[in-house]
Amino acid sequence: MKILVAVKRVVDYNVKVCVKSDNTGVDIANVKMSMNPFDEIAVEEAVRLKEAGIATEVVVVTAGVTQCQETLRTALAIGADRAILVETDAELQPLAVAKILKALSDKENAQMIILGKQAIDDDSNQTGQMLASLLDIPQATFASKVVIADGKATVTREVDGGLETIALSLPAVITTDLRLNEPRYVTLPNIMKAKKKTLEIVKPDELGVDIAPRLKTLKVEEPPKRSAGVMVADVAALVEKLKNEAKVI
Amino acid sequence: MAALVIAEHDNQSLKVATLNAVAAALQCSPEVDILVAGSGADAATGVAAQIAGVRKVIQIDAPALADQLAEPLAVQILSIARGYSHLLAPATASGKNVMPRVAAQLDVAQLSDITKVVSADTFERPIYAGNAIATVQSGDPVKVITVRTTGFDPVAATGGTAVIEKQAAAESAGKSAFVGRELTKSDRPELTAAKIIVSGGRGLGSGEKYQELIAPLADQLGAALGASRAAVDAGYVSNDYQVGQTGKIVAPQLYVAVGISGAIQHLAGMKDSKVIVAINKDPEAPIFSVADYGLVADLFTAVPELTKALG
Numbered sequence: 001m002k003i004l005v006a007v008k009r010v011v012d013y014n015v016k017v018c019v020k021s022d023n024t025g026v027d028i029a030n031v032k033m034s035m036n037p038f039d040e041i042a043v044e045e046a047v048r049l050k051e052a053g054i055a056t057e058v059v060v061v062t063a064g065v066t067q068c069q070e071t072l073r074t075a076l077a078i079g080a081d082r083a084i085l086v087e088t089d090a091e092l093q094p095l096a097v098a099k100i101l102k103a104l105s106d107k108e109n110a111q112m113i114i115l116g117k118q119a120i121d122d123d124s125n126q127t128g129q130m131l132a133s134l135l136d137i138p139q140a141t142f143a144s145k146v147v148i149a150d151g152k153a154t155v156t157r158e159v160d161g162g163l164e165t166i167a168l169s170l171p172a173v174i175t176t177d178l179r180l181n182e183p184r185y186v187t188l189p190n191i192m193k194a195k196k197k198t199l200e201i202v203k204p205d206e207l208g209v210d211i212a213p214r215l216k217t218l219k220v221e222e223p224p225k226r227s228a229g230v231m232v233a234d235v236a237a238l239v240e241k242l243k244n245e246a247k248v249i
Numbered sequence: 250m251a252a253l254v255i256a257e258h259d260n261q262s263l264k265v266a267t268l269n270a271v272a273a274a275l276q277c278s279p280e281v282d283i284l285v286a287g288s289g290a291d292a293a294t295g296v297a298a299q300i301a302g303v304r305k306v307i308q309i310d311a312p313a314l315a316d317q318l319a320e321p322l323a324v325q326i327l328s329i330a331r332g333y334s335h336l337l338a339p340a341t342a343s344g345k346n347v348m349p350r351v352a353a354q355l356d357v358a359q360l361s362d363i364t365k366v367v368s369a370d371t372f373e374r375p376i377y378a379g380n381a382i383a384t385v386q387s388g389d390p391v392k393v394i395t396v397r398t399t400g401f402d403p404v405a406a407t408g409g410t411a412v413i414e415k416q417a418a419a420e421s422a423g424k425s426a427f428v429g430r431e432l433t434k435s436d437r438p439e440l441t442a443a444k445i446i447v448s449g450g451r452g453l454g455s456g457e458k459y460q461e462l463i464a465p466l467a468d469q470l471g472a473a474l475g476a477s478r479a480a481v482d483a484g485y486v487s488n489d490y491q492v493g494q495t496g497k498i499v500a501p502q503l504y505v506a507v508g509i510s511g512a513i514q515h516l517a518g519m520k521d522s523k524v525i526v527a528i529n530k531d532p533e534a535p536i537f538s539v540a541d542y543g544l545v546a547d548l549f550t551a552v553p554e555l556t557k558a559l560g
Contacts, residue, residue: 017381026381038495132319139346160342165427167428218371218384223379230542
């Protein structure tokens with residue numbers, strides 16, 4: 001079984017971004033970039049399936065600028081077999097990415113595509129579902145447990161009231177939630193090994209997909225600030241404030 | 250043109266998040282219909298028909314729709330999508346699951362987690378865990394939207410006089426099947442609908458301490474229980490308690506954060522609460538930067554004291 005894993009290069013989760021003064025976006029010049037944390041979980045899951053003898057090959061893919069190669073190398077160091085970068089400087093929105101991934105999935109004939117449930121930059125939570133829809137295959141979003149057996153994927157999902165388990169015929173799309181696994185620490189020997197793995201670069205045109213953005217960002221602003229609060233001395237003072245000042249209890 | 254809201258329900262009752270989505274829909278179009286796609290969902294349909302401001306409730310009933318699986322649900326939405334300018338669902342686990350499937354089939358973008366309707370084609374939505382608010386305009390003929398419930402006050406659950414129209418279910422392929430569900434049973438209010446929330450973090454040290462300290466305080470306040478990601482990861486409570494960027498987004502009247510340091514990802518899920526109280530022994534904890542009332546104290550003594558003071 002061949003697994004395709006899609007990853008995204010995003011602002012590192014520890015960075016608190018600042019809105020640009022001209023309100024055209026957030027300032028990401030000179031900030032640390034990393035693999036989207038949910039995608040790291042996706043790569044780890046695919047590599048574990050290969051180590052368990054279920055997957056035969058793990059192909060990691062991304063779309064974006066030249067520097068995305070670093071993100072792919074990280075995935076290769078975790079244990080993916082080879083990588084594909086769909087290189088473009090254009091703004092990519094989830095529908096465009098889903099179309100790119102569909103083209104790659106068709107070409108690779110993947111039996112399973114694993115993605116993070118959402119990217120921590122645009123917080124869209126769309127690409128996996130859109131990909132499943134375009135491929136007309138089933139999906140299991142927000143996965144916290146994946147079991148592959150008898151040509152089926154049985155997936156436990158994190159839903160609002162707790163957990164839900166569904167069974168999918170393959171091929172299928174799975175999107176990862178936080179508790180699916182804990183990605184391994186990437187070791188230096190594996191980083192060195194990853195440098196020798198194949199990283200193919202293609203252009204969106206070669207895949208024949210329309211990546212034009214559909215949404216126009218008119219402006220990006222700071223959220224309204226909360227006014228500074230007060231520190232209270234003890235529990236009695238807190239109760240007094242809540243009762244008489246905030247009047248919420 | 251009219252807007253269609255996808256009801257969130259369990260066939261019997263309607264989830265309140267539907268009312269927030271209707272509120273957003275009414276800002277997009279004066280004509281709002283609701284789709285109740287389920288199995289034996291007459292009760293939920295009846296409840297939906299009473300929602301204020303709704304024109305029509307479309308009921309599609311089929312066994313395949315019993316568990317709201319994304320594939321058959323998307324097929325039903327697409328079968329009636331023609332004629333609507335806006336398709337909306339609450340940004341809950343279910344809405345997030347199904348709506349992008351619909352958008353992709355219509356070859357349109359989705360607007361996720363909107364917090365404000367600026368005009369019929371322009372919306373505000375948070376990005377970067379709520380550290381920035383983007384105003385985005387869609388040029389697509391149909392707007393597929395998920396609605397962040399905390400951004401819209403719910404419409405009244407009663408007072409409406411919508412007609413109910415039954416439609417036959419469209420065929421779907423059945424490539425996915427429901428296996429089972431483990432839902433947290435609780436007599437406490439639902440997290441996303443609660444007026445007061447008491448949340449516990451890693452400062453509690455264990456699941457036992459969470460139950461021993463947080464639960465009684467919540468009961469005293471009639472509050473729902475929440476938790477930080479760290480507390481969920483450490484196994485103190487189950488995943489559905491998680492408040493944050495990738496968990497539940499809440500905005501209660503009162504949010505009490507106990508032993509929660511206040512990572513960006515947690516703040517993203519609760520900083521729109523009306524009043525925030527933080528109890529933490531570390532005076533430098535980032536949670537104090539968003540708290541209206543901060544108490545630097547050892548939670549193991551302060552929380553029981555607070556519970557007692559409220560009794």
